[in-house]
Amino acid sequence: MGNTAVTVIGLGEMGRALADALITSGHPTTVWNRSAGKADDLVARGASRAATVEDAVLASPLTVVCLLDYDVTDAILRPAADALRGRTLVNLTNGTPAQAREAESWAVGHGAAYLDGGIMAIPSTVATSQAFVLYSGQKAHFDAHKETLQALGAAKYVGADAGIAALYDLALLSAMNVMFDGFFHAVAMATSHTEGNAAGFTELLVPWLTNMTQVMPAFAADVDSDAEPVLAQGLDVLLAGVRNMAQASRDAGVRADYFERSAAAMEQQLAEGITAFTAPEAVQRLRTLN
Incomplete structure (x- = not known):
C-alpha cells in the first residue's frame, strides 16, 4: 500500500x-x-x-x-x-x-x-x-x-x-432487508408449532436459501436478454402455492399481508392473459408505481 x-x-x-x-x-x-x-x-x-x-x-x-x-x-x-x-x-x-x-x-x-x-x-x-x-x-x-x-x-x-x-448500495440493502423480513416471517410460522424452535428451523432455512440463490444469475440473464426467457413457471401453480402460504400463515397466527398482495397481483396478471412467471415480467411490474 x-x-x-x-x-x-x-x-x-x-x-x-x-x-x-x-x-x-x-x-x-x-x-x-x-x-x-x-x-x-x-x-x-x-x-x-x-x-x-x-x-x-x-x-x-x-x-x-x-x-x-x-x-x-x-x-x-x-x-x-x-x-x-x-x-x-x-x-x-x-x-x-x-x-x-x-x-x-x-x-x-x-x-x-x-x-x-x-x-x-x-x-x-x-x-x-x-x-x-x-x-x-x-x-x-x-x-x-x-x-x-x-x-x-x-x-x-x-x-x-x-x-x-x-x-446500487440501496438496491443491495433492499435485497437484504426483504430477505430478513422473509426470515422473520418464516421463523414466526415455524415457531408457532409447539415443537418448533428458531435455531433448529434456521438450520434448514440457511442451506435452502443458499441453494435458491444459485438461480439468480439465470434470472439476471433473462432480464438482460431480448430473447424469450429461459426460465418460466405457470402462474396458476405459483398462485396455488402463495395462497397456501397465506392460509398457513393465518392459521399460525402470523400476518399474511405479503402473500395476500402477491396473490392479488397474480390474479390480476392471469386476468390480463399472462400465464407464466418470468424474471423480465417481474422486474417490469416492479417498475410500475401505479
Whole structure:
C-alpha cells in the first residue's frame, strides 16, 4: 500500500472502522468528530486529531466522510468548503442517488474532486475479504486513489454518474432487508408449532436459501436478454402455492399481508392473459408505481 495521507470525518462505528483500517495500512490518518472523545483510541494508535473540520480537510489530499446522512454532511462540510479546493472528497455517507449528484455538484463547485460511495460491509468486516465498497464519479478520481481506498475493502468502480454507487448500495440493502423480513416471517410460522424452535428451523432455512440463490444469475440473464426467457413457471401453480402460504400463515397466527398482495397481483396478471412467471415480467411490474 502507498502512504497517502487520509482524513476521516465522522467517527461512529463505521467511521472508526474506516480510520482504523487506514492506520493499519500505514496511511498517515487525521480524524475529526463532533464528539472529540470518539477519536481517543484512534489517536492512541497513531492518528492525528484535528481541532476543526477545516484543519482536518487541510491535513490530507484525500478526505473520507462517513456521517449519519447528507444533511449532517452538508452542515459539517459547508463551513470548510474553501479548504476542499484541490483535494478529493470521498463521501461514504448513506444516501440517495439524487443526494449524491447534488453533493458532487457542490464539491466540484468548490474546486474539489468528488467520489460517492456505498460501504457493503458492517464495521467488523471492514478491511476483510468480506467487504467491498462501491464508488462512482469521474474515473480519473477513482484511479488516482484506488490503491488507498483498497485499504477499506475491495474497491469497485461502478460508473461516472455520481449517483450509481448510492443506487446500487440501496438496491443491495433492499435485497437484504426483504430477505430478513422473509426470515422473520418464516421463523414466526415455524415457531408457532409447539415443537418448533428458531435455531433448529434456521438450520434448514440457511442451506435452502443458499441453494435458491444459485438461480439468480439465470434470472439476471433473462432480464438482460431480448430473447424469450429461459426460465418460466405457470402462474396458476405459483398462485396455488402463495395462497397456501397465506392460509398457513393465518392459521399460525402470523400476518399474511405479503402473500395476500402477491396473490392479488397474480390474479390480476392471469386476468390480463399472462400465464407464466418470468424474471423480465417481474422486474417490469416492479417498475410500475401505479
